[in-house]
Amino acid sequence: MSSVGLLYVGAVLFINGLMLIGVVPAKAAAAMNLFVGGMQVIFPTLIILQSGGDQATILGASGLYLFGFTYLYVAWNTLTGASGEGLGWFSLFVAGCAVVYGILQFTLFDDPVFGVIWFAWAVLWFLFFLVLGLGRDRLGLTTGWFTLLLGIFTGAIPAMLLLTGSYATGTVEGVVAAVIGVVLFGIAWALGRRGGVSQEERVVAPVAAAGTEGI
Template sequence: MSSVGLMYVGAVLFVNSLMLFGKINGKSAGVFNLFVGAIQVISPFYLIFTANGDSWAIFNASGIFLFGLTYLYVGITNLKNYDPSGVGWYSLWVAILALGYAGVNLIHFNDVKFTIIWLMWSFLWTLFYLLLAAKKDIGIFTGCVALIQSWITAAIPAFLILIGQWDAVGPKTTWGVTILTILLFVVAYWSTKPSASSKDQASNIKLRA
């Protein structure tokens, strides 16, 4: 993925996290998803057409479609008020494919940093499946993960690539940031996990309804 495209992945994850927090209207976020989704669908077509048969260039471009179609799907769903379960099931499919991209980055390209990033993206897409298709009560937690990943997996790496400093990030920094990020995920999960009393209250409300 190009550094510019990765920068806007960070932007749309940031906006979507605020949507999950209830800070941004779904339709407003949907418009921005359409903007970024369109870019992330048009750009890989160009990269594929100009790859001159380079299979690995085509492979790298193919990963951008996973993001572009996600954002277009989210944007249209929000603007039209469609049931989001379709986005959820698509997210599960993408989460599985993201594991493959992580494996290729590790085995073929020996790129540990983007292997970790792809694994984190797979985790986030899995959360979207659990939230939108499996209907789990993890909206705030998913928003926290999206907010953290908007910076750790997208905006900051993209900025470092743009200024030519990405290769300066060594193994110690990579693993240190990875461990810190996982710890933040754990803290976010326990901080946003619904209590037993709130679950009972929700059940009582449903029964009364």
């Protein structure tokens, strides 16, 4: 994934996380989903058209569509009031593809850090499936916090490292990234469960919005 595209993936995940935890109204997040979704469809198309048929380049660009279509789907649901089930099941497809892309980062591209990042995205999109596709509303806040945290730690931070030439990958860095990913999920889980019975009241609004207006 290009460093520029990754930066804005971080931005839209951050906004969508805030939406899921009830800080940002769904309609207020629609514009960012449109902008980034469009970018994540246009950019890989241009890359593929200019690739000269190079399979590695095409493979690298192909994963961007998964994100682009997700964010455009979110914007569509928000602006039309469509239910979230279709987006939820699409998220299951994205989660499965993300696992494959993660494996390829380890085996084909020798990039353990991005392998871990792809696996983290697989977990996140699977949570989207559970919340939107299966209606597991109790996971709404956990999903929102995990979305927000991954926007920072799998989007903004690695993008900045790439843009400044400071990115490094290897076995040690991959292990560190995996530990950070587990810790972030633990934090999201704790924040999502915080408040006991009152958590159910807090989750109603953002999950209801997610069900009708997107991630």
